[in-house]
Amino acid sequence: MARKMALILFLSVFLNIIPCYAEETSKERTNDTPGTAIFVMAVPMEVQVEEQSNMQNEEKWHVQIQYPAISGLKDKKAEKKINAILKKHGTDLQKKLVKEAKHDSSKNKYELISQYTIKETKSPYFVISFFDYQYKGGAHGLSTYKYVTLDLQTNRILTLxxxxxxxxxxxxxxxxxxxxxxxxxxxxxxxxxxxxxxxxxxxxxxxxxxxxxxxxxxxxxxxxxxxxxxxxxxxxxxxxxxx
Missing domain, CATH: 3.90.640.20 (Heat-shock cognate protein, ATPase)
Known part of the structure; x- marks a missing residue:
């Protein structure tokens, strides 16, 4: 019985040591491996992102837009202004594409796909990457990237x-x-x-x-x-x- 209790005690201690060792090993690898430590301050915890979307499928055009709405900034007036700009990125592209499609007499179906990702960056910055694809006829469409860099200390979109x-x-x-x-x-x-x-x-x-x-x-x-x-x-x- 004593031997059995000793074995149970040993396994209990051993199993508790393994996670701790694994955690320390992971930390050591993170610090020693280039590129892995960059995720520590990737997204400031005070900023939340909610995905918004807009879809439109007509005979002459197809539009699929995703854009972020952020929250958590202390300056709510600035937050509202930034969100309006983020939304406007996609709606401006949509208005232009729809206008061109309406005036195109060909059978081409125009297409707009706009998506976003949150890009790893350095505190106190917050980077949103927009990927836009447009097709207006021809051999291929056109893909573009647009980056929006926020300064979370000043609550504004940075320009160069x-x-x-x-x-x-x-x-x-x-x-x-x-x-x-x-x-x-x-x-x-x-x-x-x-x-x-x-x-x-x-x-x-x-x-x-x-x-x-x-x-x-x-x-x-x-x-x-x-x-x-x-x-x-x-x-x-x-x-x-x-x-």
């Missing part, structure tokens, strides 16, 4: 110039850093020419997001700076290069 408010020539600096990256890419000899990258300009409404490590990523959609076949182009600028 707000990140460089003390630097008047930040556009030239960013453009120079991007061109250096292009030169290092494997296809630089075929792509680096005036006809393609001569149009590379940093815009006031430049598409961008911030990574969990604080790097700035500038995003150029199809046909903005390179041919359709080059796809969406992203250029990551490290935090140290920004200072």
């Amino acid at each position: 110039d707000q990140l460089f408010k003390d630097e008047a020539n930040y556009k030239d600096k960013l453009q120079g850093l991007i061109l250096k990256q292009i030169e290092k890419r494997a296809d630089a000899k075929t792509l680096l020419n005036d006809e393609i990258y001569g149009n590379l300009k940093i815009q006031d409404d430049q598409n961008f997001y911030i990574t969990p490590h604080g790097d700035l990523v500038l995003v150029f959609n199809l046909n903005e700076v390179a041919p359709y076949t080059s796809g969406t182009m992203e250029f990551s600028i490290s935090e140290k290069d920004l200072h």
Whole structure:
């Protein structure tokens, strides 16, 4: 009987040790493995996201839109304004597509699919990524990405110039850093020419997001700076290069 009780006691202690050991091992692996620790502050706990949707299927067009409605900000007036902007992203695309479809005499059925994801970022930022696909006839449709970066300290949507408010020539600096990256890419000899990258300009409404490590990523959609076949182009600028 004593031996049986000792065995039960041993198993009880052993089984309690295993989860603790596994948890510590997991923590150690997370810290040692590049990229895994970025999920710690991925989504600030005070922000909640509720998915909203809008669908419309007519003879000449099909629309399927998902967009986020956020809550949890202390500034409710700012929260309402941000949600209106997030909703407007899809409705503006829908209005334009429906208008074009109505004036198209062909048998093409127009299509709009707009979806979103919450992208991993660095506190105090909150990044929403919109993926939009539109088809208006022809061989293929057009896919674009739009990033919305919120600053949760100021409760506002960030624009690129707000990140460089003390630097008047930040556009030239960013453009120079991007061109250096292009030169290092494997296809630089075929792509680096005036006809393609001569149009590379940093815009006031430049598409961008911030990574969990604080790097700035500038995003150029199809046909903005390179041919359709080059796809969406992203250029990551490290935090140290920004200072």
